[in-house]
Amino acid sequence: MMVRVLLLLAACGSPWEESIEDGLRHLSGNFRTDGSGEIEVDFRVDEGETAFAAVAQATPLRTNLPRLAGPDGMLFEADTQSAYFLTNAGFVSPVSVLSWPILDGDPPVVEGEYAVAVGTLASEALAYEPGDFTVDVWLKSDPEAESGAVQVRLVWTAGLASSDSSAAFDAAFAIWEEVYAAKGLAVVRLADADWDGAPIGLPGETPEGWLGMSGEGPPRVVNLVVVESIDGMAQAYGLAGGIPGPPGATAASGVLVSLGLGAGVDGTFSALETRLLAETLAHETGHYLGLFHPVEIGWLQWDALDDTDACVTEATCEATFATNLMFPYPVCDLRACTPQDQLTGAQGRVANRHVLVD
Helix, strand or coil: CCCEEEEECHHHCCCCEEEEECCEEEEEEEEECCCCCEEEEEEEECCCCCEEEEEEEECCEEEEEEEEEECCEEEEECCCCCCEECCCCCCCECEEEEEECCCCCCCCCCCEEEEEEEEEECCCCCCECCCEEEEEEEEECCCCCCCEEEEEEEEEECCCCCHHHHHHHHHHHHHHHHHHHCCCEEEEECCCEEECCCCCCCCCCCHHHHHHHHHCCCCCCEEEEEECCCCCCCCCCEEECCCCCCCCCCCCCCEEEEHHHHHCCCCCCCHHHHHHHHHHHHHHHHHHCCCCCCECCCCCCEECCCCCCCCCCHHHHHHHHCCECCCCCCCECCCCECCCCECCHHHHHHHHHCCCEC
8 A cells, every 4th residue: 555645845945845655765866967967966865774775857858867975075076988897877878876875885875965966868869958857766764675566567559458468477476486585585476467558568669658657656666567578679578668667656666578479479478588578577676676697798797896807708797697697698508498497695685775675
């Protein structure tokens, strides 16, 4: 059940509206960048709060979140040229998300004043320009980074739900739950939903559909949106709305799941296809909770975690990570595909820190 308590802070000069939603403290405000196309937005963390996610949107402009400062100085500065991926916050996006903390060694969240830098950029030229934008900051109080629960909601589009496909997803969820449980993360499945409103294309590209769909669910949920195929990505089993993804209703609040590719040419799920569906759901939700591939195809870019080795060739990377849930593709031969059901300790802790995890 969604619990919402609205506290208006305008009387004391704050730009924020504050509410309590699904156990999170939610700050929401409207701002405008100056002539440089960038400003800093200040917010306060209360005693006992342990993690937060800042979310910026500026439709039709795009945004980025290149820096974060806390009471004791600079916490994060984006390096978009690094070969080690930490967060997509510094990259230009329709919906920008910065979660903190991310890594085991990051300074903990403490009571006090924080400032996140927000940039607004033209959608086509990707040049900074002044613009109006909204920022939502979601804060949780949960000192335990080793365990938690994430709510997920299956959203069927275009009448795709059927008894056969529903049964396949039921079986896939059971496999997925075991994978996450090994790292103390429970998967709580909410009631399925049907969406017959505005089209839902790529995250951020069809705001009306995404905002409408995600606005119908609770703010603290990962929406798993079932489509026939992913626009322009015929070979993609799934696509997350961000790394990490945003809480609340935004133009990218969810994960796309390709029913057509998952079920194969005959339109039915074999045992192998059901397991690949489970791994797709777990993998893409892993992205949404902040996990990158341990290595990118090309073998020149890696995640920033300290327990995923930086392999440098296809053979060594497959040998090292073939069983890791976040490896970028299934490792198969003519007979079978290697189960990808493992997460490292650091991967599990990154996911558990996300504000969507209770």
